[in-house]
Amino acid sequence: DSGVTQTPKHLITATGQRVTLRCSPRSGDLSVYWYQQSLDQGLQFLIQYYNGEERAKGNILERFSAQQFPDLHSELNLSSLELGDSALYFCASSVDDGSGGFYLNTQYFGPGTRLTVL
């Protein structure tokens, strides 16, 4: 158990819909990262938040957005869902991002949310 929790574990929805994925980081961790893992694309970094502020952006679509709340939990919002959005979505947390990136920080991954878009 990494200490990172994600809900829900599974989510099935239809194209065009909007969903929200939730992540609670390990106690004391200030950084939260979101990743998408699909069979054909591997693990793709989406976005990072540090203490409530966006810190880094990866391959995140404009239909997707995220935020980190004062209690440090984070939500990933996916809208206008398409079939190709079906994937595992992971959240990870770390204590500090050091220089502003991933340098030498250990990221602890949650168990993931499996999203299926029908």
Added chain:
Amino acid sequence: TQLLEQSPQFLSIQEGENLTVYCNSSSVFSSLQWYRQEPGEGPVLLVTVVTGGEVKKLKRLTFQFGDARKDSSLHITAAQTGDTGLYLCAGRYNNNDMRFGAGTRLTVKP
């Protein structure tokens, strides 16, 4: 497009055998990490390497970072069934850009 190439994509061996998996890029990494992911779980960090030519050992696992910091290898000695999983490398290219490889799926048979 994957900036990191991992090979082989799949590997199936018998318990007790040795194996090496590779992570290559045409670009220089400032640092590189190896993770193992088991079915239904998130990736777990195994090691971080930073210096070209660096070698790190974790029990039966040996990690090497290439001199030019464009490649890395993971060698497992006397593989056990518990080593079964997806091995991912993740390279950091600049301050805020981190990319994962597609992974090597290892199966160790008893």
